[in-house]
Amino acid sequence: MDYQNVLIAGRWRDPKDPAGHFRAVNPANKQVLPQVYPVCGPDDVHEAIAAGKQAAIELRKAPRERFARFLDLFADKIEAHTDELVEIANLETGLPKEPRLRNGELPRTTDQMRKAARAARELSWCHATIDTSANIRSMMGPLDGPVSVFGPNNFPFAFNSIAGGDFVAAIAAGNPAIAKANTGHPGTTLAFARLAFEAVTETGLPPATVQMIYRTPAELGLQLVSHPEIGASAFTGSKSAGLRLKAAADQAGKPVYLEMSSVNPIFILPGALEERSDDIAAELFGSCALGAGQFCTNPGLMVLQKGERTERFIGTLAEAFAGNRPGVLLSPKAPDGILEAVEILKAAGAALVVGGQIVEDDGYRFANTLMRVDGKTFIGHPEALQTEAFGTASLIVVADDIGQMKEVASVLEGNLTGCVYSHTQGQDDREYAILEPELRPKVGRLLNDKAPTGVAVVPSMNHGGPYPATGHPGFTAVGLPASMLRFAALYCYDNVRPPRLPVELQDKNPTGSMWRLVDGKWTQKNL
Amino acid sequence: MDYQNVLIAGRWRDPKDPAGHFRAVNPANKQVLPQVYPVCGPDDVHEAIAAGKQAAIELRKAPRERFARFLDLFADKIEAHTDELVEIANLETGLPKEPRLRNGELPRTTDQMRKAARAARELSWCHATIDTSANIRSMMGPLDGPVSVFGPNNFPFAFNSIAGGDFVAAIAAGNPAIAKANTGHPGTTLAFARLAFEAVTETGLPPATVQMIYRTPAELGLQLVSHPEIGASAFTGSKSAGLRLKAAADQAGKPVYLEMSSVNPIFILPGALEERSDDIAAELFGSCALGAGQFCTNPGLMVLQKGERTERFIGTLAEAFAGNRPGVLLSPKAPDGILEAVEILKAAGAALVVGGQIVEDDGYRFANTLMRVDGKTFIGHPEALQTEAFGTASLIVVADDIGQMKEVASVLEGNLTGCVYSHTQGQDDREYAILEPELRPKVGRLLNDKAPTGVAVVPSMNHGGPYPATGHPGFTAVGLPASMLRFAALYCYDNVRPPRLPVELQDKNPTGSMWRLVDGKWTQKNL
Structure with a gap:
């Protein structure tokens, strides 16, 4: 078979022991693409x-x-x-x-x-750390x-x-x-x-x-x-x-x-709805629809307090979901995956507001889907009702009051993000103070008044979170x-002779500007 | 039964559902101590x-x-x-x-x-990290x-x-x-x-x-x-x-x-032996005998190059091992544990130099034990020959040459420490350069010319190492x-309103001297 090459040990070559082959599919038109790729066997992997x-x-x-x-x-x-x-x-x-x-x-x-x-x-x-009197030096290395x-x-x-x-x-x-x-x-x-x-x-x-x-x-x-x-x-x-x-x-x-996995809960406090319901609905719809909803930080769960304003908000959001054409999904399996998740959510008590079905089309699509459930049901079936539907599919939890919103937060699994929308003039501050302590340790990144999609590549970013969002909450x-730091080990040098030290740990600052923790103080100087 | 209390939920109390009981033993005289302690059951633990x-x-x-x-x-x-x-x-x-x-x-x-x-x-x-233009702030927290x-x-x-x-x-x-x-x-x-x-x-x-x-x-x-x-x-x-x-x-x-577990390999290069064989033997015996050898960083493995000097070194060390009374071990099971390890080492090809048996005595003791094996045998049975004997019991590997010493290093498991003794005037530097790249990634703390026991409590210390010394090489x-940092999670705050931030991440430096990474620079200043 005319396989596309693998790159192993510096050589572009055919697979040695292919365990099969596959082709990619254009999900926008369901056409199978011509190139044949090998499923690699043990010889290649080893x-x-x-x-x-x-x-x-x-x-x-x-x-x-x-x-x-x-x-x-x-x-x-x-x-x-x-x-x-x-x-x-x-x-x-x-x-x-x-x-x-x-x-x-x-x-x-x-x-x-x-x-x-x-x-x-x-x-x-590499967090070079030097203690001069003990003559011990350490750093993260490969x-x-x-x-x-x-x-x-x-x-x-x-x-x-x-x-x-x-x-x-x-x-x-x-x-x-x-x-x-x-x-x-x-x-x-x-x-x-x-x-x-x-x-x-x-x-x-x-x-x-x-x-x-x-x-x-x-x-x-x-x-x-x-x-x-x-x-x-x-x-x-x-x-x-x-x-x-x-x-x-x-x-x-x-x-x-x-x-x-992550359902990225969004809590919308009553004052925020009173103040800017339509803006929030528009912002969240935009975030839900990004990449046809196939973002790690897609808002899959929204929690609000019951009442007329919440019903109006759900109506506005439902209009946006229903009124926009769903995006093309990434793979032939994607529509079935969303359908399966929707069925699990429904079986656990969620009701469809809009959508819920595969869209027959040139490409792979699933109707933009909004569901709802009451707070008590959510708290009673937290595992099933946190099933991730990887697409533009969100579940709205309508809680009785702030106490129940807090309870919803307390049964959340670990997530990448969590967000709270609140009134800009402080009238939700009491509710925020009740909710935050429960929500904070459940998520890696806590946002205020901002949709979670859009992950800035800055030193302070955390695109991680407690299990099962990731496998370790510290990275x-x-x-x-x-x-x-995920791909490094801590290497310590105790009494190691100066020329044998890695440059990062020698007395002279190797770049003139590297930050090192010397005797408890961060410095860019030589020793 | 008159149990010693447990401390649960703020109360000193009897166990609720003891699954048994035990007493401590004085290992210096094998006397069972009078106090009765409960084996805790599920009610207490939960x-x-x-x-x-x-x-x-x-x-x-x-x-x-x-x-x-x-x-x-x-x-x-x-x-x-x-x-x-x-x-x-x-x-x-x-x-x-x-x-x-x-x-x-x-x-x-x-x-x-x-x-x-x-x-x-x-x-x-907590490594507070603040990016002002993105308004994202993060820190390690409980x-x-x-x-x-x-x-x-x-x-x-x-x-x-x-x-x-x-x-x-x-x-x-x-x-x-x-x-x-x-x-x-x-x-x-x-x-x-x-x-x-x-x-x-x-x-x-x-x-x-x-x-x-x-x-x-x-x-x-x-x-x-x-x-x-x-x-x-x-x-x-x-x-x-x-x-x-x-x-x-x-x-x-x-x-x-x-x-x-850790056998803490010690490599002694030829020049070091030529220069200060007796000093090294004395230092290592002292390290081996500390706490009756029951230290995590006890030197359980020493690697030397064959020759007359090495035989003399082994002789000196053996005299120290044989001539000093073994310390009291920590528990009734300890002597059997060492004996079991010694038998595994012997079965894999190690020969006894001195010791090897339980000492019948008022207290629990095991004879100071030195064993030896050649480099080829070690490389052929690396797993068995790295069995940790938790006491004053060390295995000397006599390698053919520096190439074989390097091979020994290459088959080592992860260890807390590794040490190289070399000539002070540089005549082992070539050997060091051959050995170090193999040894370095196998150990958490690399030492020069210094026994590994004595773990300084300084910021640069690494009392960790690759698996199976620990479960993760980064901590x-x-x-x-x-x-x-082991007991913390990474918490990120994205667009969170200032008064809602933890003090560590507010604009004002909370202590006036806390180090924070602000816009890529470590600083003690306010924002």
Whole structure:
């Protein structure tokens, strides 16, 4: 069969032992695309791990500057190939070329790549800590093996397994990466992999610094994340797949960072509704419909207090849901996935307000769907009623009063985000004070008066949250340099002779501006 | 039965549903001590979890200063009760009253407690990160439930589950703690718990901020670390028990920090032997014999290059091992545990140099034991030959050359520490450069020319390491404030109104000296 190549151990080649093959589908017209991609077998996966391990050993000696140059060069190449990347990503995902792919996601991707380059160059990310009287020095440094990256289907650029946030964080922290292309956009990933490998070669990094395979049988994915020579893994995708990978990695004592599921609760307090009901409805509809609702931070749950204003708000929102054409979903399976979630929600007591059915169309679409349930029912069936419907599908919980809103917050699972809309002049402040303590520890990012979609790539960002939103509440997948800490280990040097120390820990500040914690004070000075 | 009390939900009381009972043993004379302690049943454990969860909710509103005051007050009380604590710890562990307990471990315990207080008060530990133009702010904050602490048997003070490093880190980070007393020293733990609870009451913290139970059936321990209302757990002890707790916690998505096993390899390069063989032998014997060899960082593995000097070194070390009376071990089971490990090592090819048997004596003792094996055999059976013998028992690996020493390093499991002795004038530098890249990623703390015992409580310390030394390579159990990060979650505030922000993230620097990362720069200023 005429397979598309994999990139293993510095070679573009045919798969050695394919366990099958697949083709991508254009979800906008349901056409199967011509290229044939291999399902990789054990020989390919194991060769990639061994080559990645070898690269990890070589990379320990590489100056940090080289990682930065690679990332900058890769970003330049991406920009130079914008047309090609936008073309293929559009074909494989149905996401609009403009503004989404060309003007939104691509610049975001190169921006975070350059931010990762800057972090690798500045060195401050590694939290160099020096105690002069004890002569002990420590820092975060690369892992003892490659990082495997499983990218999601919903951001073919910004979370791509060989160009997105996890990949750049792993590389900037000094690790090689093994990218597992998402099955939804193998051609996009291949296009990135070609550019990445060019940049690797031109920067003089070891060839296996970046490797790329496609789908594997499920069992091989588990072997990958639990392999003794793997450093860590990053996965963004469904909870069911994430939990299987987590179980395998955990058992082997391998770090695994997961971003799995989130319904991103929105609490709208009475004063906010009184003040600006229509504005909030418009803002939330926009957020719900972004990317056909297939965003990690999509507002899937809204909690309001019962009353006339709430009924009016639901009516306004329902009009927007019903009156706008649903976007194209990412894959042939997506409509069934939403339908299944909607059925679970209905079975648990949710009532349809609008939508609820697959839209028969040229492309894969599901009607924009709004449901409602009362607070008591939600509190009685919290697990089923937090089922994530990955699309423009939200559940409104109508609570009796602020006490019940608080109770709703108390039964929430861990989420990436949580948001509270309140009156701008303070008339909801009492309610906010009741609600916040329950909501705060359930979410990674707490917002006020702002929809959760739109995840800024800044150091203070937390795109993480308590389980099961992710696997560990202390790490973020977005926001440099913090996201790099996932792919690092703490290395301490006790009485190690000065020339044997890594540059980050020598007396002289290696960049003249790196931040280091010396004797309890952050400083940019030499010792 | 006249049980010693447990401390649950602010009450000193009898167990509700004891699943059995036990007594401590004085290992110095094998006498069973009179006090009877309950094995706690499910009612007690579940009540403690529920009370701890409630305390966690209340503590979110408590000013950080109160945690600092509690820790300072607790340290004062410990000092005021030194005689009593030293007396009971000596009875229960056989550790010498002086200098070990009174002059070493007790001051270390109060010192780290006051360092934790200082960290709680200074606030810099939480890595407050503020991006002004995005108006996003984040920090590490307390978990959504109590921290359960399982202390080890070998440090009745400094790692005690209600007074040691994990406990103070959990409290300083703002969490309530549920201490599970080590079965070896329940009376010591009870004495600390009384003082801790007095300090809680006097500081006005919620009564369930500290709770204490004793042994539980194994199944209940698993329920504790995996309970939905637990924030995280910390365990220091055996690998077998640690891995069972890890499996349960992992499956529930609950963070668990383990310090399990470590043979702490020591590489002695030829020039160092030529230069100062006897000094190194004396230093290492001292390190091996500390606490009867029952230290996490005990040098259990030494790697040398074959030759006359190495034989002489082994001879010197063997004399020290044979010529010094072995210390009292911590428990009735300890001698059998060492014997079992020695048998595994022998079966895998190690030969006894000296020792190897249980010493029949008033107290529990095992002969100081030195074994040897050649490099090829070690590389062929790395798992068995890294079996930890928890006592003064070390294995010497005699390698053919530096290449084989490097191979030995390459098959090492994750360890807390690794050490290289080399010639002071640089004649081992070539060998060091060959060895270091293999050894570095296998250990948390790399030492030069210094025995690994003696773990300084400084910010740069790493008392952690790759699996299976611990469960995660990015965290340390010793060294404040870094050890507090294990018991914290990342909380982000996006567009949250100023008065609703925690003090750590408000424009005004809350202490005037707290370090915050504002727009990419560490500063102590207001915004």
